[in-house]
Amino acid sequence: MKGPRKDNPSSIFYWKDYENDEGLRISSLAAQGLWMRLLCVAAKAEPYGYILVNGADIGVTGAARLGSVTEDEAQILMAELERNGVFSRDRKGRAFSRRMVKDAAIRKKNANNGKKGGNPALGVSAGKERENEGSLNPPLNPPVKAPYPLPHSQEKKEEEEEEEYAQATSSLSDADRLLLDVTQAVGLRSGRIPTYWMPPAATLHVWRWVTDLGLDPARIVDAARQSRAGHPEPPGGPKALDGVMKRLAAELSAPPMQIPPAATGGRNERPIFDRTINQLADRLSDGSVQLDHSSRDPWKAGTR
Incomplete structure (x- = not known):
């Protein structure tokens, strides 16, 4: 062009x-x-x-x-x-x-x-164009906006x-857009930008959170915004957010928490716990067990 x-x-x-x-x-x-x-x-x-x-x-x-x-x-x-x-x-x-x-x-x-x-x-035809080549009287211009399609x-x-x-x-590349969104999320919207937030080094750094940690850009921006809310000043560079992003990646990749079986014999002691609670409730209702309200521990019980 x-x-x-x-x-x-x-x-x-x-x-x-x-x-x-x-x-x-x-x-x-x-x-x-x-x-x-x-x-x-x-x-x-x-x-x-x-x-x-x-x-x-x-x-x-x-x-x-x-x-x-x-x-x-x-x-x-x-x-x-x-x-x-x-x-x-x-x-x-x-x-x-x-x-x-x-x-x-x-x-x-x-x-x-x-x-x-x-x-x-x-829409002049090719023949008309050749006919008009070199002419001292080219055709007049019709109106700029033609009344037909x-x-x-x-x-x-x-x-x-x-x-x-x-x-x-x-628009910007995905990596450049992510850097722009992160800098805005941490409060760097105007004025001088710290050196460690300058591209291309900062662009490559924040994009590694996507390629190396497998994080979604939207989650990255949200995590950066939440981290900024807990600090009075913006971070000095993307490296300061590495810990936040690694913890986020670990949370997302961790398997669902499961309640392990009881250490004794490998048995599940939930039924035993429920039975004990039910027995304590029965004893409280019949008056065989009373709570010591004078104690700092309200659950310190005394039997008659």
């Missing part, structure tokens, strides 16, 4: 949309400044809208150099932007601006429609383009 010419010094910028982006507005001023530098890179990238240089992801090192900060600071700022939904990643893990990718898709569709006279419903082929093409964009703007 091609964007503007790389030597084009300008492009359309939607200031209102930029200002109304809630995820960007709640981000720190440093993160907002870094994002603007990243947009400059995305405007010249191929594909358009992706934060790439010469087709390669710039990574934390490149972001640090763009923002004139250390790599640790750049990692924190990038995680903050991603956590607040300022940018997305495709299936290859490449960061991109959703708005710029969408604009590129619209430009591509408009360019293809322009070759047919500007209206996708025009689009041809089936055009509808199918639009569906394919929408599917392509949906794949490009797909």
Whole structure:
């Protein structure tokens, strides 16, 4: 998907949309400044809208150099932007601006429609296209909204383009989503994120609770939330929750508790216990046994 010419010094910028982006507005001023530098890179990238240089992801090192900060600071700022939904990643893990990718898709569709006279419903045949090639008087554009349904082929093409964009703007991976849910469950919703909660190390750590311990992500998030309720401050990293997750896995994998038989002779003494209780009840009812109410132990009995 091609964007503007790389030597084009300008492009359309939607200031209102930029200002109304809630995820960007709640981000720190440093993160907002870094994002603007990243947009400059995305405007010249191929594909358009992706934060790439010469087709390669710039990574934390490149972001640090763009923002004139250390790599640790750049990692924190990038995680903050991603956590607040300022940018997305495709299936290859490449960061991109959703708005710029969408604009590129619209430009591509408009360019293809322009070759047919500007209206996708025009349906010019192949012979007419050859006839109009090189003509100084191309056909006039009909109204943008045609009063009749689009041809089936055009509808199918639009569906394919929408599917392509949906794949490009797909949500986070399961591991990234789990890390985001856990950090929110322990109270890390805004501000600076501790180093040990930063991806990708933290992402791999929390995902091991699924692969190694066999826990369901929903149970993991619930356990993290319950653990946070018992502490005044969020944990310093996912490693602090390892004990919680291991105990949860042990509880879920433990077999049902069974009452073992009595140690004497391997017999089940429940009938003997029940018979003794019944005999004591009978003796209390006929007065042969009395409770010593003056004792600290109310069950200390004395016989007549």
